[in-house]
Amino acid sequence: MPVQKENISPSLVGDERSGVSSDRLQAVARGDDVPAEIHQSVFEATPVLKINDFNLWYGTKQVIHNISMPIPRNQVTTLVGPSGCGKSTLLRSVNRMNDLIQNVRVTGDMHLNKDSIYDSRMDVIDLRKRMGMVFQKPNPFPMSIFENVVYALRIDGEKNHSVLEEVCEISLRGAALWDEVKDCLNDSALKLSGGQQQRLC
DSSP: OOOOOOOOOOOTTTTTGGGGGEEEEEEEHHHHOOOOOOHHHHHHHOOOEEEEEEEEEEEOOOOOOOOEEEEEEESSOOOOTTTSSSSHHHHHTTTTTTGGGGGEEEEEEEETTTTEEEEOOOOHHHHHHHHOOSSOOOOOOSSHHHHHHHHHHHHHTOOOOOHHHHHHHHHHTTTOHHHHHTOOOOOOOOGGGGHHHHHOO
């Protein structure tokens, strides 16, 4: 990921009035290393997440370089950059999914509602319950459709089958999937089409 600029630009990328040069936009489009710019309004909002001097290495290769930025509460925040610049790696760092990858090392910190995500006392399972990630490609668990839907409730200790069935139906209706799968809830989710898996996940 490109190194963050010291002087944060108050400009909106792509707006002629913003002062962002066409050279900069072309450099981003080519995939050149371009210092990150963060819109000033991001710093003026109340943050739900703060990223502080965050760096990440896969083995000896550093892929995130000294990122600091707040993520405002109740707003959409967009990370834009060329393929391979570290956007997904940064997002996986927020709920510590990178912990599951061998030889990953981080420095810096992230705070969710003022709690350090990288504190040794952080309950990572609880963190992942509070902060999910929707993947670009669907990735259902290798279990039944029903078990995929109720998995979070099960690891939270819910055992009442009526509650699980109700949540499953409500969730699948909300994903516009219920009518297609209501008669095969015990089938493997891996048998679903790509579009169905996307709605399931």
